[in-house]
Amino acid sequence: MTTTVTCIGTSNHGFAQYAQEEIRRLFPAVAFKLIVPTEIFSFEVPGSWSEVSAALKEQEPIFLRHVQPVQVQWDLTRSDEDIANLKTWLATTGESGFTNPGQFIAVQVRKEEKADVPYAPFTIKAELDTVITSTLQAEPVVKGADRIVSVYISANKLFAGISSPSENLSDWSGGAIRFQKEEDQISRAKFKLLEAEQRFGIDFSYARAALDIGAAPGGWTSLLLERGLRVTAIDPASMHPSLTSNPMLKIYKKNAGDVKLRDNEFDLLVCDMSWSPRQMGRLVADLLYALQSGGTAIITVKLMHKKPFQTIRELIQLFEPSLHLLKAKQLFHNREELTLYLQKL
Ligand SMILES: C[S@@+](CC[C@H](N)C(=O)[O-])C[C@H]1O[C@@H](n2cnc3c(N)ncnc32)[C@H](O)[C@@H]1O
Structure with missing residues (x-):
């Protein structure tokens, strides 16, 4: 009998079909079930969780933001019995080697709006934290966990599994990474x-x-300045007044096509132009002489007419003579975009 593993995959809203396409390329025998249309789905593949998560880490799908194993699932009773069942499952599974005494363990609970249950996610977390402390002799944490207990409550079912943060592809619940908005933050783009x-x-x-x-207006520039870099900013639009007198910043208030830079002047190139990928690609390619060999580039790509894999292929072809792709990923803060991380050869 072949073993199979069930997982829950999460992508940005509207991009689940691309995550599924990438997963199918890795596991042709996969079977999917949608949980939240265009966003969250379960999938079943032959193999063990460690085999499947190793393959997902090795060839990480661009559009798969987060994945968790499902070791147990049941139809919701919509009563405290669900919590009691979860506690029993965690105590026995944890004790059977899935966790070790002294480990840091995070409980991450996601609940669909449609899930009409009388308990809140934080109640489940609080109850499971008591099992972690008293039965498993481990320490409940929110960040920096050795193991993550993931609980997902859909409209009708409850799913749960234990894994390590790196196996989940993100140590944030559902890969929804949150940053605190600063009072003087120039743009939300900084989060990207x-x-x-x-x-x-x-x-x-x-x-x-x-x-x-x-x-x-300068969200990315402000972060790079905070990290101690000298920054040259190009944009025909105005930079935020809080930045303009910074001695570490040089501003070209111009179209990127009209700027002349020095060869190998930079060791980092970033571009968040929100423009047609083809035009953005040509502009960036024309400025690559200013990036040193070994320098890196972070570029957001707007997915205008969808067809994301074709867009990525075309851009990589355009950059390939001088840039090598380190990673392509749709980040939580990318909406209709994805982010490329590249290195100059
Ligand atoms: C999404 S915004 C960038 C936000 C920025 N990363 C931040 O953190 O504040 C896109 C910017 O690209 C600029 N842009 C569009 N086409 C350009 C071009 N050809 N040359 C230079 N800048 C361009 C726009 O003027 C706009 O300010």
Whole structure:
């Protein structure tokens, strides 16, 4: 008898079909069931969770934001019995080797709006935290967990599983990474670069000089300045007044096609132009002489007419002679976009 594993996959709203396409390429025998249209789905594949999650990590699907294993599932009783069942499951599964005493364990509970249950996610978390402390002799945490207990409550069913944060592809519940909005934050776009920094494990301190193409009003520029980089910002639109007198910032209030830079002047290039991918690609390709060999580039790609895989292929072809793709990922803060992380050869 072949073993199979059931997982719950989450993508950005509207992009589940692309995540499913990528998963099908990895596991041709996969069977999908939609949970939340265009966003959340379960899938069943032959193999164990460790095999499946290893394959997903190795060739990480661009549009799969988060994945969790389903080790147990049942029809909702819509009563405290659901919580009691979950506690029994966690105590026995945890004790059978899925967790170890002293580990940091996070409980992440997601509940669909349509799930008409008399308990709130935080009640489930609080109840499971008591099992973690008293039965498993471990420590409940929110961040920095060794293991994550994921609970998903759909309209009719309850699903749960235990995994490590890296197996889930994100240590945030459902991959929905949240940043605190700062009082003086210039744009929400800053979250995209913050997320890329975390998700791709980028240490900006390696870089000294960054080129920001399509920089206004300056959310990305402000983050790079905060990280101690010198920044050259190009945009025909105005940068935020709080930035304009910063001595570490040089501004070209111009179209990127009209700027002349020095060869190898930068070790980081970022571009968040929200423009047609083809035109953006040509503009960036024409400025690549200013990026040093070994320097990196972070570029958002607007998915205008969908067909995302074709768009990515065309852009990579355009950049390929000089840039090598390190990672392509649709981030939580990308809406109709995805983010490319590349390195100059
Ligand atoms: C989404 S906004 C950038 C937001 C910015 N990353 C931030 O964090 O505030 C896109 C910007 O690209 C600029 N842009 C569009 N076409 C451009 C071009 N050809 N050259 C330079 N900038 C361009 C627009 O003026 C706009 O300010």
